[in-house]
Amino acid sequence: MNIGEAARASGVSEKMVRHYEAIGLLHPARQANGYRSYAGGDVAVLRFIRHARDLAFPLEDIRKLLALWRDRGRASAEVRGLAMHHVAALEEKARALQAMASSLKHLAAHCHGDDRPDCPILDSLEGRHG
Amino acid sequence: MNIGEAARASGVSEKMVRHYEAIGLLHPARQANGYRSYAGGDVAVLRFIRHARDLAFPLEDIRKLLALWRDRGRASAEVRGLAMHHVAALEEKARALQAMASSLKHLAAHCHGDDRPDCPILDSLEGRHG
DNA sequence: CTTGACCCTCCCATGATGGGAGACCCCACA
DNA sequence: TGTGGGGTCTCCCATCATGGGAGGGTCAAG
Numbered sequence: 001m002n003i004g005e006a007a008r009a010s011g012v013s014e015k016m017v018r019h020y021e022a023i024g025l026l027h028p029a030r031q032a033n034g035y036r037s038y039a040g041g042d043v044a045v046l047r048f049i050r051h052a053r054d055l056a057f058p059l060e061d062i063r064k065l066l067a068l069w070r071d072r073g074r075a076s077a078e079v080r081g082l083a084m085h086h087v088a089a090l091e092e093k094a095r096a097l098q099a100m101a102s103s104l105k106h107l108a109a110h111c112h113g114d115d116r117p118d119c120p121i122l123d124s125l126e127g128r129h130g
Numbered sequence: 131m132n133i134g135e136a137a138r139a140s141g142v143s144e145k146m147v148r149h150y151e152a153i154g155l156l157h158p159a160r161q162a163n164g165y166r167s168y169a170g171g172d173v174a175v176l177r178f179i180r181h182a183r184d185l186a187f188p189l190e191d192i193r194k195l196l197a198l199w200r201d202r203g204r205a206s207a208e209v210r211g212l213a214m215h216h217v218a219a220l221e222e223k224a225r226a227l228q229a230m231a232s233s234l235k236h237l238a239a240h241c242h243g244d245d246r247p248d249c250p251i252l253d254s255l256e257g258r259h260g
Numbered sequence: 261c262t263t264g265a266c267c268c269t270c271c272c273a274t275g276a277t278g279g280g281a282g283a284c285c286c287c288a289c290a
Numbered sequence: 291t292g293t294g295g296g297g298t299c300t301c302c303c304a305t306c307a308t309g310g311g312a313g314g315g316t317c318a319a320g
Binding site for chain 2: 044047048051052054055056065068069072073074075076077079080081083084086087090091093094095097098100101103104105107108111112113114115116117118119121122124125126127
């Protein structure tokens with residue numbers, strides 16, 4: 001299977017398929033003409049990566065997850081630990097974003113939002129309040 | 131005032147002070163020796179930028195906000211519109227992150243997290259469920 | 261033999277930030 | 291007058307994941 005078909009089968013762009021190989025996440029064989037050749041296992045790896053990316057795992061985490069996945073005897077605790085660590089990071093980021101949104105919404109609530117130049121949002125950014 | 135003092139006074143790193151100049155957000159004067167020279171207004175701009183960055187405004191938005199800030203006759207509606215648009219973007223991102231965290235937490239809840247190799251998290255990434 | 265789809269590698273861009281090299285400037289102190 | 295140290299200059303590179311595009315090779319069908 002060439003890269004195009006592997007990309008379609010996995011839902012990963014060709015660009016990223018090559019990139020994942022470049023950083024050592026998979027090692028497809030090569031044909032005589034230099035084309036990459038993907039077997040079923042390679043496509044499975046690509047799907048695994050895509051699903052992990054859908055959950056926003058960084059590629060370095062995915063590298064570890066792939067190693068655990070390939071290790072039939074791994075302890076599920078290791079995977080769970082990695083996952084929970086990532087959950088904490090996601091929730092922390094979400095909290096931070098939500099806090100910024102709330103602050104800004106609060107400011108906007110006190111802004112007329114009409115033709116007048118008076119604007120608490122700009123006032124706040126200017127630093128009258130911090 | 132040299133760049134070091136302006137950086138300390140505004141809470142922006144020297145690196146970023148230079149970068150903001152490079153992308154045209156401020157235009158400090160130059161001394162005879164080539165050193166940048168910052169006046170009170172420049173520091174105010176840097177503080178403005180920092181506060182906007184604290185709210186995760188992209189620099190392109192900050193460019194517009196600065197223009198509105200400098201325009202004494204602007205309508206507050208414009209600022210408010212920009213802000214609310216940004217609020218929506220922040221909330222959308224926060225929602226997405228929270229959704230990923232929830233999915234992953236759900237998976238982790240079904241993972242023993244012990245010595246056994248059995249792991250619903252890896253199973254899910256593998257694609258048995260997607 | 262041409263056409264078109266596919267594949268290759270290499271370079272560049274994003275957005276915001278930082279690290280570091282190599283060189284220059286300036287002031288204080290001996 | 292010389293030197294040391296701190297401040298500043300520009301330029302290049304790295305991050306993270308992703309994509310765009312150039313320039314060229316490969317292959318199968320017409």
